[in-house]
Amino acid sequence: MPVQAKLAAAWTSFVFLYAYVDILAFYKPGVVEDILAGVVWEFDITQTWALTALTLLAIPISMVLLSMALPARVNRVTNLVVASVQVPFAAFNAVGQLGEAWMSFYLLGVALELVVLAFILRSAWTWPRRTSSPPTSRATPDRELLRAPHQA
Numbered sequence: 001m002p003v004q005a006k007l008a009a010a011w012t013s014f015v016f017l018y019a020y021v022d023i024l025a026f027y028k029p030g031v032v033e034d035i036l037a038g039v040v041w042e043f044d045i046t047q048t049w050a051l052t053a054l055t056l057l058a059i060p061i062s063m064v065l066l067s068m069a070l071p072a073r074v075n076r077v078t079n080l081v082v083a084s085v086q087v088p089f090a091a092f093n094a095v096g097q098l099g100e101a102w103m104s105f106y107l108l109g110v111a112l113e114l115v116v117l118a119f120i121l122r123s124a125w126t127w128p129r130r131t132s133s134p135p136t137s138r139a140t141p142d143r144e145l146l147r148a149p150h151q152a
Contacts, residue, residue: 003127007067007079007120014086014116015060021109028102060086072127079124083117090114 025031038045063082070078094110 003072003123004068004075006123007075008064010116010120010123011060011063011067014113014120015057015064017109017113017116018057018060021106021113024105025102028105056089076124076127079120083120083124087114087117087121090117 026035034040035045040049043049059082063079066078067075090110090113094107100106
């Protein structure tokens with residue numbers, strides 16, 4: 001499977017985890033009431049907050065497309081940089097939940113995000129520097145073996 005496809009699939013998984021942890025958090029008692037009062041965690045819901053939240057979510061969403069569209073060298077570097085930046089961001093989200101009643105839920109979500117980010121980093125880091133050339137002969141060794149009995 002091409003590295004680009006693996007990375008795009010991993011970023012898609014990351015985005016689902018990222019979004020669903022937030023969506024499932026709406027079921028935590030008091031969250032909806034706080035949102036209706038104009039507060040998310042400690043932050044007032046403002047246009048600046050919404051733009052920041054959208055930007056932070058748009059980055060991994062964009063990586064799904066970029067992982068398939070960018071040339072290999074740029075793709076590798078972009079995945080390494082963006083995934084590396086996402087790691088401390090995910091860790092920050094976990095630290096913010098320490099001591100909370102729903103800490104296990106958030107820690108599991110962040111742990112799963114970190115596993116996907118580790119996969120992305122490993123895949124980008126180990127990306128083959130050169131792709132192998134296609135065989136020069138039209139017949140592969142397997143085809144030669146299939147033909148050999150018929151030539152006798």
